[in-house]
Amino acid sequence: MKRLLSWVVLVPLTILSTAQQFPTGKSLIEKVDKNMSANTRISLSRMEITTSRGNRTLEAKTWTEGDEKSFTEYLAPAREKGTKMLKTDEQLWIFSPSTDRVIQISGHMLRQSVMGSDLSYEDMMNDTPLLEQYAATVDAVEIRDGRNCWVVTLTAVKPDVGYYMQKMWIDQERYIPLQIEMYSKSGKLLKKIEMTDVKRIQGRWFPMTMVYRDMLKKGGGTRMTFLELQLDAALPDGIFTKSSLR
Amino acid sequence: MLKFLFNGLLRDKSRSLLPVIIVTVGVMITVFLHAYLTGVLTDSIEVSAKLTTGHVKVTTYGYEQNSSQQPNEFAMDDVEQLVEELNRDYPDIEWAERILFGGLLDAPDSTGATRAQGNVSGAGVRLIGSDAEIERMDLQTKLFSGRFPEQPGEILMSNDLFVRMKLAPGDVVTLISSSMYGDMAMYNFTVCGTLHFGVAALDKGMIIADIADIRRALYMEGAAGEVLGFFPEYYDDELGLQLQTEFNSARLDKEDAYSLVLTPMSKAEGIDFLISYSNYAGLVVILIFVFAMSIVLWNAGLLGGLRRYGEFGLRLAIGETKHEAYASLVGEAVLIGLIGSVIGTAFGLLLSYLMQHYGLDASSMIKDSTLMMPTVFRARITPETYFIGFIPGVLSTVIGAMLAGIGIYKRQTAHLFKELEA
Incomplete structure (x- = not known):
């Protein structure tokens, strides 16, 4: 009887004390934001897309301000060269040099893939801070890429979010996510992002390679590598205007 | 025997005229409806084939x-x-x-x-x-x-x-x-x-x-x-399925998403039902008309049977067996069915030919249709059209006569002379 009593009392206490060692989901996400968010960012990136039809490699230069504004110019291959994309608060515009047209991407077109990659325009457009869309809880400690990670589950608190649930594996020391999984409301895994090649850039930890996988596609995923990255750099005047697209 | 039955029918018009008219009208409608349905369904299939699916x-x-x-x-x-x-x-x-x-x-x-x-x-x-x-x-x-x-x-x-x-x-x-x-x-x-x-x-x-x-x-x-x-002419499901087997056995590899596959029209999404329906349309028309005409001819046979009550009594009384009497009734029905079917098929073919040649412009009726249909409805005369009417024509008269003639077996030979005296 004594043995049983000790189990009844001790096991919940142990679980409670373990849970108390976990940081709150909110504090973790805030730390990740603080580490990764910069006021401005200029990057040169390479996107390697592996589809069932073959591989494609694109190069692009991107200017970013906060989470809301970004301007991307595609540099290669020749077919995409000169294509520009402008994302402002709630709108996304694309300039295609072959048609000499600036078109706003909206409605169901937002669900299309960006340049055939595993990313959709909708993914690009989602700039609402995570904590405004999700409730975060820390569930466990797991090892990813040989590093201790907090496993954080984000559950939507708003009805109109792109993914109902996300799971993040956050590096306990560097406060960067090493893996993100995005799920539908039914629990189906829709997308997966793996971050590797973590480097210290201007005092911040940053994953230089991200592999996106659209789990509904049969392709081999999209590897995005930052070739150059400048944080908090000065941006050209007027870059986030429609006139800069042409 | 055949000549005897035929003469009987010719000489006693009340025995043959109404059934022949009924069979003629029924067969004519059957033939026309079959040709019309075949035409509209075939054209609908062809419109779908040409616009979207191919054969x-x-x-x-x-x-x-x-x-x-x-x-x-x-x-x-x-x-x-x-x-x-x-x-x-x-x-x-x-x-x-x-x-x-x-x-x-x-x-x-x-x-x-x-x-x-x-x-x-x-x-x-x-x-x-x-x-x-x-x-x-x-x-x-x-x-x-x-x-x-x-x-x-x-x-x-x-x-x-x-x-x-x-x-x-x-x-x-x-x-x-x-x-x-x-x-x-x-x-x-x-x-x-x-x-x-x-x-x-x-x-x-x-x-x-x-x-x-x-x-x-x-x-x-x-x-x-x-x-x-x-295909050179209309869709031929047998040929389509044969090509499917031949082509796919040589080219299809279900492990390879880029291997080639041949799909006949009857397996195409949304068209399969139309083709199955088209295949069974003739059968549906025949069944409807066999059923409806059998009921009408059964009634006509019953009326005729009542009228010929005395005749059958006399024939049984002078020694004809019930089987022979019943067989002659059914034999007459076969003759009536054949005659009515020939006339009905001729009229049905004439109507079908006119509908095939001139068609019915239905463009105003189907201007906002959700189906791919031809704008001009036409009948289509096929080899089947020439004999399809004989199935309900002969079958319904025979079934009608067989049902009406059951009464022959219920007659009691012992009572026949009493009935005749009365």
Whole structure:
């Protein structure tokens, strides 16, 4: 009887004390934001897309301000060269040099893939801070890429979010996510992002390679590598205007 | 015996005239209805074949598995070579490459900004340098205004969409769609003509351009989503299924999404029901008429039986067996059925021929149809039409006579003279 009593009392206490060692989901996400968010960012990136039809490699230069504004110019291959994309608060515009047209991407077109990659325009457009869309809880400690990670589950608190649930594996020391999984409301895994090649850039930890996988596609995923990255750099005047697209 | 029965029928008109008239009318309706249904259903199948499915369709396995999404990422490469091979292996079949796609059509204002947009479903078919597809798809009758593309970069669009987007002939529009690689593709076209299909789904937002332009627009050089095969005449399901077995056993590998698969029209989504229905339409018509006419002829037989009550009594009384009397009644029915069927088939064929030749213009009745149907309903006389009427014609008279003649067996020979005296 004594043995049983000790189990009844001790096991919940142990679980409670373990849970108390976990940081709150909110504090973790805030730390990740603080580490990764910069006021401005200029990057040169390479996107390697592996589809069932073959591989494609694109190069692009991107200017970013906060989470809301970004301007991307595609540099290669020749077919995409000169294509520009402008994302402002709630709108996304694309300039295609072959048609000499600036078109706003909206409605169901937002669900299309960006340049055939595993990313959709909708993914690009989602700039609402995570904590405004999700409730975060820390569930466990797991090892990813040989590093201790907090496993954080984000559950939507708003009805109109792109993914109902996300799971993040956050590096306990560097406060960067090493893996993100995005799920539908039914629990189906829709997308997966793996971050590797973590480097210290201007005092911040940053994953230089991200592999996106659209789990509904049969392709081999999209590897995005930052070739150059400048944080908090000065941006050209007027870059986030429609006139800069042409 | 046959001559005896025949003379009996000729001399006693009250025994034969009404049943022959009933059979004639029934058979005439059966023959006409069968030819009419065959014609309308065959034409509906042909309209679907020519516009969308072909009699057979060659695609990749991946494309076939997701065909409702028109997944051009599973398009076939080196289509020119494939068509050469198909022409060599199946010389009696005409092959046509097509690309189907969905997207958005965007019309700019004077500054180049978006003025109007519309969702479109499109088809890339060979329009420049050959009239085969224009004739096959009957586009000449669907051309509402303007002309067919003559230069690269020209497009035909549904007139409803043209009006909705407030376009004018010669306006430039931008097609925004998905390329074969899954990325967004944009391409400028000049509107050269408008089409009116009479089918709501197509009139809502159909665009058609030369396949070479669509290849450039969707980065599909040398590729096509589908290669459609057309038989010399109408769809033949037996041949379609035979080709499927032959082609797929040689080319299909279900582990490889890019291996080729041939799909006959009867296996195409949405058309399978129409073809099955068409196959059973004749049977349905026959069953309905056998049932209805048997009831009418049963009643006629009962009336005749009552009238001939005394005659049968006398025949039984002078020694004819019940079997012989019953057999002669059924024999008369066979003769009546045959005579009525011949006359009815002749009239039915005449009506069917008129309907086949002149047709019924139903374009005003089906102007916003959701089905792909012919605008002129025509009957179609097939070898079946010549004998289909004989089945209900003979069967119903025989069944009617057999039912009515059951009374013969209920007569008591012992009471016959009493009945006759009375």
